[in-house]
Amino acid sequence: MANTSSTHDVKVLGAWPSPFVIRARIALNIKSVEYEFLAETPGSKSQLLLQSNPVHKKIPVLIHRGKPIAESLVIVQYIDEVWSSGPSILPSDPYDRAIARFWAAYVDDKFFPSLRPIKSAQGEEKAALVKQVNEGLVLLEEAFQKSSKGKAFFGGDRIGYLDVAFGSMLGWLRATEKMGEVKLLDEAKTPGLVQWAESFCADGAVKGLIPDTEKIVEFAKLIAARMKGSGSS
Amino acid sequence: MAKVKLFRTWSSPFALRIVWALEVKGIEYEMIYEDLSNKSSILLQYNPVYKKVPVLLHKGKPISESLVILEYIEETWKSKTPSLLPKDPYQRAMARYWAKFGDDKILPLIWEEAFIKQGKDQEEALVAVHENLKYLEVELRGKKFLGGDAVGFADLAFGWLANLVSVFEEVTCVTLIDREKFPLLLTWMQNFMDAPKIRDTWPPCDKLITKFRALRETLIAKEPK
Numbered sequence: 001m002a003n004t005s006s007t008h009d010v011k012v013l014g015a016w017p018s019p020f021v022i023r024a025r026i027a028l029n030i031k032s033v034e035y036e037f038l039a040e041t042p043g044s045k046s047q048l049l050l051q052s053n054p055v056h057k058k059i060p061v062l063i064h065r066g067k068p069i070a071e072s073l074v075i076v077q078y079i080d081e082v083w084s085s086g087p088s089i090l091p092s093d094p095y096d097r098a099i100a101r102f103w104a105a106y107v108d109d110k111f112f113p114s115l116r117p118i119k120s121a122q123g124e125e126k127a128a129l130v131k132q133v134n135e136g137l138v139l140l141e142e143a144f145q146k147s148s149k150g151k152a153f154f155g156g157d158r159i160g161y162l163d164v165a166f167g168s169m170l171g172w173l174r175a176t177e178k179m180g181e182v183k184l185l186d187e188a189k190t191p192g193l194v195q196w197a198e199s200f201c202a203d204g205a206v207k208g209l210i211p212d213t214e215k216i217v218e219f220a221k222l223i224a225a226r227m228k229g230s231g232s233s
Numbered sequence: 234m235a236k237v238k239l240f241r242t243w244s245s246p247f248a249l250r251i252v253w254a255l256e257v258k259g260i261e262y263e264m265i266y267e268d269l270s271n272k273s274s275i276l277l278q279y280n281p282v283y284k285k286v287p288v289l290l291h292k293g294k295p296i297s298e299s300l301v302i303l304e305y306i307e308e309t310w311k312s313k314t315p316s317l318l319p320k321d322p323y324q325r326a327m328a329r330y331w332a333k334f335g336d337d338k339i340l341p342l343i344w345e346e347a348f349i350k351q352g353k354d355q356e357e358a359l360v361a362v363h364e365n366l367k368y369l370e371v372e373l374r375g376k377k378f379l380g381g382d383a384v385g386f387a388d389l390a391f392g393w394l395a396n397l398v399s400v401f402e403e404v405t406c407v408t409l410i411d412r413e414k415f416p417l418l419l420t421w422m423q424n425f426m427d428a429p430k431i432r433d434t435w436p437p438c439d440k441l442i443t444k445f446r447a448l449r450e451t452l453i454a455k456e457p458k
Contacts, residue, residue, distance in 0.1 A: 055334065055368050067323055072327045081322040093310040095294055101301045106282065139282060 010035035011063040013049050015042060017219050019112075019168040020072035021060040022209050026164050029205035031086035042219075043226065073104055076164060090161045096147075097161075100154070103143050104165035111136045112169060119179035119220060130182050134189070140166065141190040148192070152199045159203050167200040167210075173214035211214040237262035238290040241277055242269060244436050244444060245297040246393035248287035253389050254306045256430040258313040265295045273435060300332055303386060317386045329378060331372065332390035338365050339391075343409070348401060355407070360403075373417040377424055384428055392431070395422040400441045404449055 010028065012035055014021030021214055028035050040046055052061045052068035061068050062075045064082070069075050080089040090097050114132040121129055147154045147162065154162040177184050187194050200209050211219075239255065239262050241248030255262050267276055267286055279288045279295035289296045289305065296302050307317045318325050342365060346358035368393070372379060377389035394410075401409050412419060425431065 057364075064323075069323070069326045069330070071330050071333055074326050074333065077329065078322055078326040082326065093298070094305055095291075097308065098301050098305040101304060102296070105298055105301065123297050145287045 009065055011038055012036070013038045013040060013046070013061040014064065015040045015061045016211055017042075017171075017216060018059055019172055022168040023072040023164050024060040024062055024075045024079070024169075025209055026159070026168065026205050027076045028088055029209075030164075031083040032077060032090055032160065033079070033083055033086075039106065042223075049143045072168075073108070073165060076161065080161075081130070087158055088160070089155075089164065093154065099143070099147065100161040100165075102160050103140065103147075103154075106136075106139075107166050107169065111140070112172075115169070115173065115176055115184075118176050118182065120224065121180070126180065126182075129160075130180070130184070133184055137184060137186075137190050137193065141193050144192045144196060148196075153196065159200060159205060163196075163200055167206065170197055170201060171213065171216050174213040175220060178213055178217055179220060238265055239263070240265050240267055240279065240290070241286050242267055244300040244441060245286050246397060249434060249436075250392060251302050251306070251390045252434050253384075253392060253431050254303055254317060256434065257315065257317075258306065258310055259383060260306070260310055261311060278373045288356075300336070300390065303389060307386075315379075315383050317389065319380070319385070322325070328380065331369075331387040334365075334368070335387075335390050339369075340393075343401065347407075347409070348405065348449060349456060351453070352427040356404075357446060359407070362409070363411075363414065366410070366418060370415050371416050373421050378421065383433070384425065388425060392425055394418075394433050395426040396438070397441070397445075398422065400438065400445050402447060403442050404446045446452045 010026070010033055012021065012024050014024065014037065016039070024039070025035075038046075038048065040049060045057055049059065049061060050057055052063060053059075053070040056070060058070065060072055060075060061070050062078065063069075064078075069078050076089060091100060111133070114129055114136065118126060118129045118133065143162075144154055148156065151157050153159050154166070159167070173184060176182075185194055185197060200206055237255070237260060239248065239251055241252065241264060243266060252264075254260075268271060269286070272284060276286070276288065277284055279290065280286075280297040282295060282411075285297070287299055287302060288298070289302045291305075291309065296305050303317060318328055339362070342358065342362045347355060347362050350358050378384050379391065398409050401407075410418060426435070
């Protein structure tokens with residue numbers, strides 16, 4: 001069979017605000033794979049989601065030929081391996097792949113968890129979180145300089161695994177700057193990343209997927225209000 | 234001089250994953266033991282972000298994070314069998330998924346919750362551990378290992394269960410994995426413990442018990458009342 005798939009073959013269960021969902025969609029776009037996007041309603045989980053990801057009950061889930069795959073970075077690697085004739089997402093050299101995987105894991109394990117709480121943090125706690133994020137960005141700037149070798153992306157001339165892993169966070173990064181009234185991506189400290197962020201968002205595979213900062217801010221306010229209202233701590 | 238060096242500690246379960254991968258594939262390597270209370274400048278140079286073991290050094294280039302290292306080993310020594318990951322992309326995704334599940338869910342529930350909590354809090358933590366271990370029990374149906382007939386990526390990721398569950402139980406005086414509820418998991422633990430190339434790598438049990446006992450005391454003292 002040729003490298004075509006009917007929209008029914010490939011489905012993504014997700015929601016527009018999730019950076020993890022965005023990763024799966026960018027990866028499919030890189031490979032020019034058509035897919036059906038099944039949007040989950042915020043605040044509730046569909047039967048299909050509960051069936052496809054019973055362990056975590058989380059998005060994204062990729063459903064390919066009826067088989068579900070969860071965990072965004074696992075999904076991205078799966079997409080890279082299945083549609084192998086399309087542009088590669090992971091680099092070809094094993095050491096470069098290891099570096100890309102290392103930093104992608106860093107984004108998930110360290111960077112994003114320190115970014116998330118900033119918007120509602122105050123005083124000393126907020127200062128400490130901002131410091132952590134800024135230190136992380138300096139590390140990522142260094143990684144960018146090494147990895148890009150003077151080109152536009154972590155992946156070189158084209159966006160790759162680490163571009164997708166980190167770039168998917170840009171919407172929330174910008175929204176956090178707005179909500180937390182703090183500058184994170186700074187021309188003075190991380191010039192490479194500032195340029196990269198622009199190039200990434202303009203890339204054909206990414207266009208339209210990184211939500212507007214305002215939209216995310218509204219969404220974050222909605223979630224916060226909902227949580228307050230439900231009296232949950 | 235060995236082309237491959239592994240920085241480890243005597244007890245780190247994450248470093249053990251790399252020992253297993255190298256042993257199982259028959260890759261020659263040199264082991265360098267670190268003392269984490271007195272980290273070598275070379276470790277700090279090779280892993281400046283986390284300052285931890287394991288670090289694999291190959292042709293002078295360092296790689297950190299155990300699951301990243303496992304993938305590197307698999308991709309670099311392609312001709313060395315057995316393969317740690319299957320060929321089929323869906324099976325590969327499943328192996329990676331289970332490994333991540335182990336590190337993100339099982340590990341913290343056992344060591345950050347059940348191990349240090351007491352009384353009712355511990356009981357609740359154990360319920361959560363068991364709920365999640367059930368998925369593993371189901372996954373083992375009809376299989377000797379998570380990788381099938383032979384040890385694979387997910388087995389290496391969960392391998393720490395084989396020796397550390399008994400340490401947990403000895404130190405906390407609590408049964409973590411029940412024979413009646415998890416017969417397949419217990420059988421898997423025994424098979425992994427005894428697997429060729431793996432059976433000679435286990436750190437001494439009594440030393441582990443001493444270490445974890447002391448660790449538990451320190452962590453309990455830090456817990457907010």
